[in-house]
Amino acid sequence: VEATIPEPLREAWRKYSAKPFTQKSEIELEFVRHIETTLARSLFNCDELAAYSGIALAFRDRLIIEWNKTQQRQTFADQKRIYYLSLEFLMGRALDNAMLNVGLKDVAKEALGDLGFRIEDVISQEHDAALGNGGLGRLAACFLDSMATLNYPAWGYGLRYRYGIFKQEIVDGYQVEIPDYWLDFNPWEFPRHDITVNVQFYGTVNKQRDTQGRTTHIWQGGETVQAVAYDVPIPGYGTPTTNNLRLWSSKATSGEFNFQKFNAGDYESAVADEQRAETISAVLYPNDNLERGKELRLKQQYFWCAASLYDIVRRFKKTKRAWNEFPDQVAIQLNDTHPTLAIVELQRILVDIEVLEWDEAWHIVTHTFGYTNHTVLPEALEKWSVPMMQNLLPRHLQIIYDINLFFLQSVEKRFPTDRDILARVSIIEESHPKMVRMAYLAIIGSQKVNGVAELHSDLIKTTIFKDFVDICGPDKFTNVTNGITPRRWLHQANPRLSELIASKLGGYGFLKDLALLEELEDFINDKEFRKSWVEIKLMNKTRLAKHIKEATGYQVNPNALFDVQVKRIHEYKRQQLNIFGVIHRYLAIKAMDPKERAKPVPRVSIFGGKAAPGYWMAKTIIHLINKVASVINNDPDVGDLLKVIFVADYNVSKAEMICPASDISEHISTAGTEASGTSNMKFVLNGGLIIGTCDGANIEITREIGEQNIFLFGNLAEDVEELRHRHYYGDFKLDMHLAKVFDAIKGGMFGPPDDFAALLSSVESHSDYYLVSDDFLSYIETQELVDEAFRNQDEWTDKCITSVARMGFFSSDRVITEYAESIWNVEQLDMGKENE
Numbered sequence: 001v002e003a004t005i006p007e008p009l010r011e012a013w014r015k016y017s018a019k020p021f022t023q024k025s026e027i028e029l030e031f032v033r034h035i036e037t038t039l040a041r042s043l044f045n046c047d048e049l050a051a052y053s054g055i056a057l058a059f060r061d062r063l064i065i066e067w068n069k070t071q072q073r074q075t076f077a078d079q080k081r082i083y084y085l086s087l088e089f090l091m092g093r094a095l096d097n098a099m100l101n102v103g104l105k106d107v108a109k110e111a112l113g114d115l116g117f118r119i120e121d122v123i124s125q126e127h128d129a130a131l132g133n134g135g136l137g138r139l140a141a142c143f144l145d146s147m148a149t150l151n152y153p154a155w156g157y158g159l160r161y162r163y164g165i166f167k168q169e170i171v172d173g174y175q176v177e178i179p180d181y182w183l184d185f186n187p188w189e190f191p192r193h194d195i196t197v198n199v200q201f202y203g204t205v206n207k208q209r210d211t212q213g214r215t216t217h218i219w220q221g222g223e224t225v226q227a228v229a230y231d232v233p234i235p236g237y238g239t240p241t242t243n244n245l246r247l248w249s250s251k252a253t254s255g256e257f258n259f260q261k262f263n264a265g266d267y268e269s270a271v272a273d274e275q276r277a278e279t280i281s282a283v284l285y286p287n288d289n290l291e292r293g294k295e296l297r298l299k300q301q302y303f304w305c306a307a308s309l310y311d312i313v314r315r316f317k318k319t320k321r322a323w324n325e326f327p328d329q330v331a332i333q334l335n336d337t338h339p340t341l342a343i344v345e346l347q348r349i350l351v352d353i354e355v356l357e358w359d360e361a362w363h364i365v366t367h368t369f370g371y372t373n374h375t376v377l378p379e380a381l382e383k384w385s386v387p388m389m390q391n392l393l394p395r396h397l398q399i400i401y402d403i404n405l406f407f408l409q410s411v412e413k414r415f416p417t418d419r420d421i422l423a424r425v426s427i428i429e430e431s432h433p434k435m436v437r438m439a440y441l442a443i444i445g446s447q448k449v450n451g452v453a454e455l456h457s458d459l460i461k462t463t464i465f466k467d468f469v470d471i472c473g474p475d476k477f478t479n480v481t482n483g484i485t486p487r488r489w490l491h492q493a494n495p496r497l498s499e500l501i502a503s504k505l506g507g508y509g510f511l512k513d514l515a516l517l518e519e520l521e522d523f524i525n526d527k528e529f530r531k532s533w534v535e536i537k538l539m540n541k542t543r544l545a546k547h548i549k550e551a552t553g554y555q556v557n558p559n560a561l562f563d564v565q566v567k568r569i570h571e572y573k574r575q576q577l578n579i580f581g582v583i584h585r586y587l588a589i590k591a592m593d594p595k596e597r598a599k600p601v602p603r604v605s606i607f608g609g610k611a612a613p614g615y616w617m618a619k620t621i622i623h624l625i626n627k628v629a630s631v632i633n634n635d636p637d638v639g640d641l642l643k644v645i646f647v648a649d650y651n652v653s654k655a656e657m658i659c660p661a662s663d664i665s666e667h668i669s670t671a672g673t674e675a676s677g678t679s680n681m682k683f684v685l686n687g688g689l690i691i692g693t694c695d696g697a698n699i700e701i702t703r704e705i706g707e708q709n710i711f712l713f714g715n716l717a718e719d720v721e722e723l724r725h726r727h728y729y730g731d732f733k734l735d736m737h738l739a740k741v742f743d744a745i746k747g748g749m750f751g752p753p754d755d756f757a758a759l760l761s762s763v764e765s766h767s768d769y770y771l772v773s774d775d776f777l778s779y780i781e782t783q784e785l786v787d788e789a790f791r792n793q794d795e796w797t798d799k800c801i802t803s804v805a806r807m808g809f810f811s812s813d814r815v816i817t818e819y820a821e822s823i824w825n826v827e828q829l830d831m832g833k834e835n836e
């Protein structure tokens with residue numbers, strides 16, 4: 001029975017219902033009230049952390065008022081909803097974003113000032129919400145921002161990890177991982193102890209005949225774990241729409257079973273059960289672009305899919321519609337294959353519980369899901385062992401076998417003469433043990449499959465999913481090039497640049513329609529404008545220099561060229577190419593006559609990024625960078641000409657400081673390996689240029705900004721296979737410049753050469769899979785072009801302004817509009833006057 005207040009009594013509710021604040025005095029009132037009551041403190045013990053808590057609680061209340069109204073509005077509108085399933089949401093900080101999105105940051109700044117605090121100091125107290133590894137998780141966060149901003153009725157579903165991505169410390173040049181326990185104080189989530197779902201694991205499947213003589217499957221026994229909902233409000237920018245991100249937390253079911261154990265005096269074992277249940281949502285797996293087949297990860301995936309599907313179906317059932325209308329009400333997007341079990345779970349709900357016929361159910365399923373692929377790297381494509389799945393999810397495995405059977409039968413009919421095709425496209429790989437290929441299941445169960453940049457979408461059609469294009473037809477496969485939210489990545493990260501742009505374009509309209517940036521080109525010769533532009537870049541660099549000084553002790557010159565590579569450490573992203581290039585530069589400086597050393601452009605090479613804890617080669621790369629840094633930075637021959645910095649614990653809030661401070665950033669993956677990349681977009685949008693390979697979204701960035709405004713180098717994707725083949729068959733000669741770099745490392749210039757032996761031999765004697773040697777000459781020559789270009793500051797500024805003006809395409813608003821129109825078939829909510 002739903003608790004509803006009868007109409008005659010609602011008057012009092014209306015009278016006292018919370019109103020969103022708009023005034024400084026109201027913010028001050030709420031701030032002090034929270035400090036004094038919610039936090040039980042006072043002006044005598046209010047430090048910056050307490051001030052953060054107070055203002056965050058005030059804004060949380062502000063958001064939840066709009067959240068409530070949004071949910072009512074969306075329920076009333078009764079339109080199709082989007083459900084975005086992602087194992088990662090890399091949100092970063094929430095306070096600054098909340099203040100900016102509701103348009104009250106300036107007011108809050110004054111309020112905090114009145115009460116004795118500087119807003120920047122308060123904002124920086126917040127712990128990042130780091131429920132993600134890198135690009136995939138941050139993309140999900142940008143999408144939430146855009147969906148809310150565009151008034152789409154959309155929910156995110158994820159896991160509420162107790163530990164997000166680990167904190168990175170650098171000790172003696174090595175990465176050390178520290179657990180990120182982030183939930184101590186998190187005002188941005190609302191526990192919903194009344195919204196729970198019991199999720200089953202293990203057990204057995206029994207067949208039964210129902211009254212109509214149909215065979216039904218009963219999944220029995222095993223264990224159940226309870227999912228508890230935690231809701232995070234997602235405010236749109238300049239709109240009252242505040243959507244929901246629902247994160248599931250696991251706990252033991254408070255059922256009979258435990259009760260009996262407690263009664264029987266088996267206290268310890270009951271507590272152990274409790275802890276085991278909580279383990280499911282305990283920790284984010286820290287691997288980026290790598291799958292390791294751990295059972296706990298599979299448990300996480302099913303736990304989250306089952307809870308989310310139950311929730312979605314429950315909401316649909318409230319509308320009392322017929323099942324065939326499900327795809328008109330629900331669009332579910334799978335962020336990579338991690339939520340693929342949702343396809344199987346929906347089929348199970350429809351067939352086993354709602355007793356629909358298989359075909360009718362399958363029609364509903366295949367018109368509900370969309371699948372986004374984010375990689376072609378074989379080590380990242382998910383496969384789960386059949387025995388493991390048999391044990392954990394016996395009914396789901398049966399359903400997968402049935403899906404596969406019907407699919408293969410249809411393929412056989414259409415391709416009767418192709419003898420190998422069935423083995424190639426089977427969801428089950430006939431290996432030992434057998435494996436379930438999750439990407440194939442995701443393709444077969446979805447109505448659309450998309451890649452995340454043009455090159456990438458072409459590659460998946462011609463390589464890993466080629467057979468499926470032949471089978472399903474080309475229309476199933478599409479491209480939606482990634483984007484980023486200009487609210488966080490321009491307005492929030494670079495408020496001065498945003499303000500300067502607004503002053504020229506007559507307001508902040510570009511934040512909602514990024515294509516308007518093109519008008520900036522009209523101001524390219526405006527002296528004042530250019531002067532401000534350059535000053536802002538210098539201020540941003542100075543701020544980063546200050547952080548570097550505090551964090552590392554190294555002093556860098558803000559007038560030097562800041563060369564940045566920040567992203568997860570991975571061989572395919574080739575931080576090793578960068579650091580070898582740095583060593584090459586160092587050797588060149590050392591070889592110069594001291595009088596000549598005035599000539600090169602001073603450079604600061606800045607690195608940041610985490611290595612997966614078990615990824616030894618990535619950790620070796622971090623170690624090398626730090627060793628090179630300590631040699632170069634302490635060499636008096638070099639001075640300001642070259643500095644090398646490793647920024648520890650790169651995360652979203654560090655990115656917000658680093659992106660606006662770069663002159664050039666590096667996006668130098670082996671061609672064909674980086675599906676899209678999104679930091680490339682962030683750097684250009686903040687007035688930095690990029691050096692990069694013809695890979696992922698770099699190609700479309702070039703198309704948009706013009707090839708005179710980007711430094712491209714290296715082999716093309718189409719040539720990679722051939723080059724690898726040649727290496728493999730012995731035709732490999734190390735580039736001569738790279739050989740000198742290797743000699744320096746082997747000579748002990750950066751510490752014991754043994755430390756780096758495996759890294760060097762991955763290039764020299766293990767066929768250089770990532771083509772570091774093949775691209776080295778092109779890379780260092782292109783870096784010289786960068787120096788040349790930077791010497792001419794006026795031309796450099798032309799390039800930066802032109803590039804920013806042409807970045808409109810890369811707004812995640814454009815991306816969400818494309819998904820909505822071509823994949824989800826979902827409409828924006830009509831906000832009427834409210835949006836004015």
Ligand code: GPW
Nearest residue numbers: 134135136289374375380674675676677
């Ligand atoms: F392997 N991406 C990521 F495809 O950050 F699942 N983590 C991942 O585990 C995977 C992909 C996965 C990234 C891509 O590497 C990057 O190129 C892309 O821009 C980003 O996902 C968002 O699409």
